[in-house]
Amino acid sequence: MPAEVFGPDHAFLQDGQVMSLAELNRIVRQFVRLGVVKVRLTGGEPLLRSDVADLIRILKCDLQVNEVALTTNGWLLAAERPLCAKPDLIASMSAWTASTPELSPG
Numbered sequence: 001m002p003a004e005v006f007g008p009d010h011a012f013l014q015d016g017q018v019m020s021l022a023e024l025n026r027i028v029r030q031f032v033r034l035g036v037v038k039v040r041l042t043g044g045e046p047l048l049r050s051d052v053a054d055l056i057r058i059l060k061c062d063l064q065v066n067e068v069a070l071t072t073n074g075w076l077l078a079a080e081r082p083l084c085a086k087p088d089l090i091a092s093m094s095a096w097t098a099s100t101p102e103l104s105p106g
Contacts, residue, residue: 021051025058028065038067047076 006012019027028039039059046052047070059065 028063032063039065040069042071046070047072
C-alpha cells in the first residue's frame with residue numbers, strides 16, 4: 001500500500017534501519033526508569049510494523065507503561081493487521097488518534 005501511494009522513487013527505510021523490538025524495549029525501559037509514564041507510537045505509520053501488537057504488549061505488560069497511545073492515518077485500521085485482530089490490546093490502549101479523509105472536514 002505505501003509504495004503505491006508514495007510512488008516507486010520514495011525512499012523507505014530498509015528492514016535493518018527500523019528499530020527492533022529489543023532496541024525499543026531497551027530504550028523505553030531506560031525512559032521508564034527515568035520516570036516516563038506515557039509513550040505515543042507515531043511517526044510515519046506505526047501500523048506498518050508487523051510486530052506492532054507485540055510492541056504494545058511489551059509497553060503495557062512487560063514495561064508497565066501507564067499510558068500507551070497510537071497516532072495513525074487510519075488507512076490500515078480496516079486491513080487485516082495484527083493489532084486489529086487483538087481487541088484486548090486495543091482495549092488496553094490509553095488513546096488512539098486516527099486521521100482519515102472520511103473524518104476530515106471539508
